[in-house]
Amino acid sequence: MPPIRYSRVVGKSKSYFMFLFSLCALALSGLVAAHFMDTNGHHVTGMTNRVVWGLPHVFAIFLIVGASGCLNIASIGTVFGRQDYKPLGRLSALVSIALLIGGLCVLVLDLGRPDRLIIAMTHFNFKSIFAWNILLYVGFLLIVVVYLWFMMEPRMKIYSRKVGVFAFVWRFILTTGTGSIFGFLVARKSYDTAILAPLFIVLSLVIGSAIFILAHSAIMRFGERPLRVPLISKICKLLALFLCLLFYMTLVQHLSFSYATERHGVEKFILAEGGIYTFLFWGVQILIGTLLPLIVFLVPYFNRLSFLLMGCCMVLLGGFAQLYVIIIGGQAYPLEIFPGYIVEDGFFSHSIAAYVPTIPELFLGVGGIALVVILVMMVIRILPFVEESSSSSVH
Amino acid sequence: MMNDNSIDHYRRRFLKNAGVTAASAVGGVQLINFANAKSDDQAVADSVRWGMLVDTSKCATDCTACVDSCNEEHGLELFDRPESDVQWIRKVELQNKSTGHQVSLPMLCQHCENPPCVDVCPTGASFKRDDGVVLVNKHTCIGCRYCVMACPYLARSFVHENLENQRSWSPRGKGTVESCNFCVHRVDKGEQPACVVGCQSDGHKALLFGDLNDPDSEISNRANTISSRELRADLSLNTAVRYEGL
Amino acid sequence: MICMTSELVTANNTGNIALGIDDQCVEPTDYMRRYHMDVLLHQRDETVLKGIRTKKHSLVGCINCHTKQDGHGQNIPINDEGQFCESCHTYAAVKIDCFQCHRSTPDIEVANDE
DSSP states (O other): OOOOOOEOOOOOSSSHHHHHHHHHHHHHHHHHHHHHHHHHHHSSSOOOOOOOSSHHHHHHHHHHHHHHHHHHHHHHTTTOOOOGGGGGHHHHHHHHHHHHHHHHHHHHHTSSSSGGHHHHHHHOOOOOOHHHHHHHHHHHHHHHHHHHHHHOGGGGGGGGGHHHHHHHHHHHHHHHHHHHEEEEEETOOOOOOOTTTHHHHHHHHHHHHHHHHHHHOOOOOOOTOOOOOOHHHHHHHHHHHHHHHHHHHHHHHHHHHHHSSSGGGHHHHIIOOTTTTHHHIIIIIIIIIHHHHHHHHHHHOOOOSHHHHHHHHHHHHHHHHHHIIIIHHHSSSSOOSSEEEEEETTTTTTTTTOOOOOOOHHHHHHHHHHHHHHHHHHHHHHHHOOSGGGGGOOO | HHHHHHHHHHHHHHHHHHHHHHHHHHHTOOOOOOTTTTOTSSSOOOOOOEEEEEEEETTTTTOOHHHHHHHHTOOOOOOTTTTSSSSEEEEEEEEEEOOEEEEEEEEOOOOOOOHHHHHHOSSSSSOOOOOOOOETTTTTOOOOOHHHHHHHTTOOEOOOOOOOOTTTEEEEEEEEEEETTHHHHHTTTTTOOOOHHHHHHHHHEEEEEEEOOOOSSHHHHHHSSSSSEOOTTTGOOOSSEEEOOO | HHHHHHHHHOOOOTTTTTTTSSSOSOOHHHHHHHHHHHHHHHHHHHHHHHHHOOSTOOHHHHHHHHHBBTTTSOBBBSTTTSSSSHHHHHHHHHOOGGGGGSSSSOHHHHHHHH
């Protein structure tokens, strides 16, 4: 088999620089938004003492979970030895790193005291899932950098499978950790379920695969390289499998919630009476994010690049909606401190909490996404990440 | 001249405090200073566990004395944004759905023996003192709000605003999480928490504060003879705040 | 710069007597200049974590002693420009994190009820 040839993607056109410039403007506006929130305090956001994690957290977790899933493409190549996935390994690892950095930036900039990041790195409470996540994220970055190095350096190539397996396992632990941030919240009826850990793993595979397909296709298209549509179609079939799994996990979660009387309130809220959350659940997560893409990916008629890419976009919308419903819908539903009582207090502690995201929160999140794209564009500009001619690797 | 003023001031302040102590001793009001008050240089000990017993039958529906005293003591500024304003103690009105029985009670940090907020805090800023008081070390709080998510009692608040002129004994600041601290600065001096004093001055005496580990304390005796319960007992957190008549 | 700091210290001994210290800080001035952060850090952990509330090394003590007053008898925040903490910290380019949470003047009771 001839070796895969990689080269740099150096954009020269006016539109390339215009695009890059707009991305920088978006990333910068994210920073400005974070500064605005930091100097004024979080009252300028839609977040309250009832909904303490808002839109920035949805963006951050979307990106972080996507980072874990995106590396799956590299794993399929190195760990499971699928030759046709191998040329994609480098880009998969790069996008994964960029996604994680973008997500962490959003997460950190939303902290009440982002200036104390060093404390988060030096003081660890090992019973905290959050503390574990900090270690898991930093570890993931290091491992993927080494993984990339081994994939790119011919002399180290023989070890790339070993580190690939390690990264593969680490990914599972990492996303288990992310899901458990919510899964282990014993006090809240909307969380407190172990299924959130595997659900987040599957969600990461769904989001990560879709992001990778879009990123890869865009780079091949604008880098004027031939795109292997059959391979894209194949990854989309795999994505369809992940979608079915995600649908199954969601189904089991809601079945178990619907069974327990104590969870009927929160179930009714999400599935029927939750307004925006109910709409996002049925309309975006289930219809646009699951059913339609399944049809696109599995019905032969739609087996064309434009449809497949549209399917991936829908998957991302659905994944985002799912995280929004889990994170914000879960908080909007009140805690039950006095079961059997009608409760009244000046703090609205027992009614549905209102949450309307504000512009700074949106900019912070979008800025994180812009940062991801900038990172990827910059790195593939200086290092050979993208295969030059795909025909050489097909066999 | 300045110095004279200061001396006068300190003298006055001392006399005022002494006066209060004397008055309470004479009047037999329950503003007792604990006999076992520790000295300033002594660390808190795990032989003590501070707790509170709320007699809901004495808690009046429209009374907010505990909330007002707390806000005053800790200088809790409100910005007329109820959903993001801090609250360390709040009044809750309850009505039983099947029997119609009405109860009024204060909700505050329950100072759990096994606090979920301490479990989830990534930096260890949320911690429990040896004497059972659950606190936020604001020096190491990064403002992630995970503890607010984890608290079963909605007892924690995130400071959403810039603050100025805080009380010297109750430092608080934007971007960190806070909650009732059982008035540690008072308790360490052998005094009662502000809410307890406020409730007593209003004549309700619904709040009883003391050492749950001391079998002879008033709170232990009362808890021992009268039925009381902890909130969300299903979580097995063993709270230090208990409620009678609920 | 150090001269300036000493000037500030001597020009401003409001409250010294009330704290039982005359014209001198709780530790020798040279020591305090170099190690006040360690002293404060130690006291901070002792107080917050263990409830040890000795007055000698408390931040409130620093503020009560070292705050200056303006022409109208109002306390000037100790971290305002040119004031005790700020003058040195700006020179040394070290950010002070204390006054995000701690008040930067003596307490209202101390300051205003004369």
